[in-house]
Amino acid sequence: MNQLIDFVIISIALFSIGIYGLVVKRNAIRMIFSIEIIANAANLNLVAFSRHVHNVEGQVFALFSIAIAAAEVAVALGIIIIAYRLYKQIDVHEFRSLKG
Amino acid sequence: MVDAYFVGVAILTIGTSIVALESKELIYGAIALAISMLGIAGFFLLLDAQFVAMFQITVYVGAVAVLVIFTVMLVRTQDLFSAKDDKARKVGGIILALVTMGGIGAIFIVSGISNPMFGNLESTPIDVKEIGKSMLTYYSPALIVLGLTLAGAVIGALALARREGLLKENESTN
Numbered sequence: 001m002n003q004l005i006d007f008v009i010i011s012i013a014l015f016s017i018g019i020y021g022l023v024v025k026r027n028a029i030r031m032i033f034s035i036e037i038i039a040n041a042a043n044l045n046l047v048a049f050s051r052h053v054h055n056v057e058g059q060v061f062a063l064f065s066i067a068i069a070a071a072e073v074a075v076a077l078g079i080i081i082i083a084y085r086l087y088k089q090i091d092v093h094e095f096r097s098l099k100g
Numbered sequence: 101m102v103d104a105y106f107v108g109v110a111i112l113t114i115g116t117s118i119v120a121l122e123s124k125e126l127i128y129g130a131i132a133l134a135i136s137m138l139g140i141a142g143f144f145l146l147l148d149a150q151f152v153a154m155f156q157i158t159v160y161v162g163a164v165a166v167l168v169i170f171t172v173m174l175v176r177t178q179d180l181f182s183a184k185d186d187k188a189r190k191v192g193g194i195i196l197a198l199v200t201m202g203g204i205g206a207i208f209i210v211s212g213i214s215n216p217m218f219g220n221l222e223s224t225p226i227d228v229k230e231i232g233k234s235m236l237t238y239y240s241p242a243l244i245v246l247g248l249t250l251a252g253a254v255i256g257a258l259a260l261a262r263r264e265g266l267l268k269e270n271e272s273t274n
């Protein structure tokens with residue numbers, strides 16, 4: 001039988017992969033991929049704890065989180081398309097007008 | 101101990117999420133991300149959360165992945181993806197990821213949840229009826245706000261991506 005710690009370890013591995021992508025990648029779409037991987041790691045943790053502690057809140061929060069992630073991706077991809085139209089590229093190091 | 105299904109899904113999920121970040125072509129990365137989301141849905145099934153798994157497949161594999169693939173196709177040009185990652189930055193990122201993994205992993209392994217007695221899988225899985233009940237009673241304000249947020253996000257994304265120049269061009273040609 002799978003223990004809770006197995007799911008938590010998978011979740012930590014996915015989270016670290018997402019952190020690596022956020023730090024290293026310069027392509028805006030790849031940064032969105034990283035954010036999605038991190039959000040999925042969090043959802044996996046929520047559902048795993050919900051199952052092992054027998055609490056319905058974990059699954060409800062996971063459902064809310066998935067829906068919010070969908071909205072976030074829609075807005076982020078809209079911003080990327082706008083930025084691509086303005087700068088003709090999606091390298092985040094070139095989006096200079098967003099700097100303070 | 102873990103079973104073979106768990107190991108298979110774990111390898112699929114982590115492998116495809118690495119491919120999503122490291123593949124040469126962005127479109128293959130988007131497809132690998134969709135497969136990684138499917139792997140997460142497999143984990144949800146393993147945790148007896150069928151409703152969340154179906155929701156994950158519908159939203160992530162059905163909507164988000166298709167949206168990402170369309171965006172990748174829209175912004176694709178030849179010289180766009182030739183920019184190489186900085187070597188030092190890459191090494192730093194890998195070290196940061198390993199430190200994060202080791203640090204959080206060590207905390208969880210020494211904590212109480214690594215005890216096999218923690219939690220009991222033998223308890224009955226959570227019923228979909230319970231989820232629906234709590235969503236429509238205690239969490240119903242959150243559900244309404246969530247719906248408004250989704251509508252606002254979609255309208256905002258549409259307003260962002262609208263071409264403002266088109267109307268003026270049409271007016272000037274007329």
